[in-house]
Amino acid sequence: MTAEKSTEAQTNDSPDTISPPTDDVLLVTDVDGVRTLTLNRPRAYNSLTVELKERLLAALRQAAEDDAVRAVVLTGSGKAFCAGQDLKEHVEGLRTGDLAPLSTVARHYNPIVTAIVDLPKPVIAAVNGSAAGAGAAFAYACDLRIAATSASFSMAFAGVGLGPDSGASWTLQRLVGYGKAMELMLLGNKVDSGEALRLGLVNEVVPDDEFPERVRTVAASLAAGPTRAYAKIKQTVTRAAESTLAEALAAENAAQTELGGTADHREAVEAFVEKRRPNFTGK
Structure with a gap:
């Protein structure tokens, strides 16, 4: 929770932000x-x-x-x-x-x-x-x-x-x-x-x-990367923080088995063999 106590008006003359301010919160x-x-x-x-x-x-x-x-x-x-x-x-x-x-x-x-x-x-x-x-x-x-x-x-x-x-x-x-x-x-x-x-x-x-x-x-x-692989990376690393080694290994195995059937994995392997950059679609 908590907030800084000062709520003085600020100008928006700081370095560029991702989006300009409007009335929308x-x-x-x-x-x-x-x-x-x-x-x-x-x-x-x-x-x-x-x-x-x-x-x-x-x-x-x-x-x-x-x-x-x-x-x-x-x-x-x-x-x-x-x-x-x-x-x-x-x-x-x-x-x-x-x-x-x-x-x-x-x-x-x-x-x-x-x-x-x-x-x-x-x-x-x-x-x-x-x-x-x-x-x-x-x-x-x-x-x-x-x-x-x-x-x-x-x-x-x-x-x-x-x-x-x-x-x-x-x-x-x-x-x-x-x-x-x-x-x-x-x-x-x-x-x-x-x-x-x-x-x-x-x-x-x-x-x-x-x-x-x-x-x-x-x-x-x-x-532009392998979205489903990123999701599994997040999932397995988060769970591993509170799991045994055996549980972490089982989770990694399940993730690799699932990801091995994705279009992005196949594309990455083909790209490696063909010596080009992969074109990931997130699928």
Whole structure:
């Protein structure tokens, strides 16, 4: 959950983002098999209202079902990726003694993270700026994280008297290890992009002016790849994190047996023999 406390108006003069801001809280764009989901509340650091959470969850589920979508990019507009929960909306319920705002974990955050992890296509977090609380956790749940130099990460849950949500207790320690995860959770220190790369929080850091093009390049490469194989890679690696070796071997065997009958596998083998690049169709 959590959000940065400042909600000062921001201009959109930061480095290029995937999509320009409008009055819509979530922008959805499609280019050559890549669906980009842009959190679009830049004046509030893309903090998460009920409307935005519900729109994001629906968009992720739609992307999973749409065969034309072969890779997904999650990013933010303006100077932030996502500051986590919109505390202005959250506090209104708490002031009246209503605990309903806390139900957002079960209603929104858990399903969103599950949708990201289970989405049968690669998901890239394009972290264009600050990512805090649930916003950072969304990035951790993605398959790849590309960060702009100006990006930062913060586990700010303890600062508002809460524990982690949005899967952060599961994803963060798998990225950086138990000890560092506890440090980041308990102390809430902000991690800049350079430190994030050193810790393994992100896969690469790109100068701000090169960031949009790099995201497009990586996303386009994934969208042109063997989509069903990517889905099985996600599935087997996620399950292996909590399985025995025997269980992991059995899952790999089942995946290879299924993928061996796909058109993409046959195309890749033919392309290798013919010394050309494969033309994957995602089938």
